[in-house]
Amino acid sequence: MAILDDIRRFWDDDAATYDNAPGHRPTSAAVQAAWTAALEALLPTAPSNVLDCGAGTGFLSLMAARLGHRVTALDLSSQMLAKLSAAAEAEGLDIAVVVAPAHEPPMAPDGHGFDAVIERHLLWTLPDPVAALRAWRAVVASNGRLVAIESMWGDSDRLEALRGRAWDLVKRWRGTAPDHHGPYPAAVRGALPLGTGTHPRSVARLVAESGWTAPRLVRLRDVEWTSKLEQRLPERLLGVVPRFAIVAT
Numbered sequence: 001m002a003i004l005d006d007i008r009r010f011w012d013d014d015a016a017t018y019d020n021a022p023g024h025r026p027t028s029a030a031v032q033a034a035w036t037a038a039l040e041a042l043l044p045t046a047p048s049n050v051l052d053c054g055a056g057t058g059f060l061s062l063m064a065a066r067l068g069h070r071v072t073a074l075d076l077s078s079q080m081l082a083k084l085s086a087a088a089e090a091e092g093l094d095i096a097v098v099v100a101p102a103h104e105p106p107m108a109p110d111g112h113g114f115d116a117v118i119e120r121h122l123l124w125t126l127p128d129p130v131a132a133l134r135a136w137r138a139v140v141a142s143n144g145r146l147v148a149i150e151s152m153w154g155d156s157d158r159l160e161a162l163r164g165r166a167w168d169l170v171k172r173w174r175g176t177a178p179d180h181h182g183p184y185p186a187a188v189r190g191a192l193p194l195g196t197g198t199h200p201r202s203v204a205r206l207v208a209e210s211g212w213t214a215p216r217l218v219r220l221r222d223v224e225w226t227s228k229l230e231q232r233l234p235e236r237l238l239g240v241v242p243r244f245a246i247v248a249t
């Protein structure tokens, strides 16, 4: 698929600076603690076999490994995974990495299936999220679960779109560096079903459409709260994007 080559190129080029953006790594011990508590509550009891799809530089993979899970990190971009491996090595964590597209997940190392397939902020950049979600279902154990961690952004909701625009204005006023090395190619974004934003409604619908059952939504309020406490004025008045996880079996 040609579009996957464009997507891979974007993330390979982004790998060097991805972790500089505050949303791409915990910005304080409190934010880190909130993310760790959230992930611990969403995952099965450790140790379990976890597949992190679109793992990037390791935001979730590193946390899951620290919690005692056996983690396989999958990503289309070898450069993003190189960053993940370097971080894992620095901490003495053992994380297996697989360079592959999300719709071609590997089998679990012990052949019994993964206990959990997790992702954070991957679904929006998939040309066919349903195909990927279906493929993940085929590699989970019989009692395995999906943990899709997303935020509400973009044009999916009018109020969130306004908040996003206000944030962009404040960032420009402060001269804050952008979150990425460049804009996502417009032609790529236009070909992605969630390319202009994610909403709990659209994520829950895609998860159900893919054959996962009993979707449950968990709002990640402590992550939102601790992130907000890190902000200066006037950013704090604008608030933070709502974060949520959809868990399904």
Ligand SMILES: C[S@@+](CC[C@H](N)C(=O)[O-])C[C@H]1O[C@@H](n2cnc3c(N)ncnc32)[C@H](O)[C@@H]1O
Pocket (backbone or CB within 6 Å): 004, 007, 008, 011, 012, 024, 053, 054, 055, 056, 057, 058, 059, 060, 074, 075, 076, 077, 080, 100, 101, 102, 103, 119, 120, 121, 122, 125, 126, 127
């Ligand atoms: C927004 S980043 C999220 C990274 C990480 N999960 C995090 O929370 O920081 C999206 C990641 O998905 C990867 N990605 C994009 N399309 C993919 C695909 N089709 N298959 C696998 N990974 C993909 C990118 O290379 C990138 O690392």
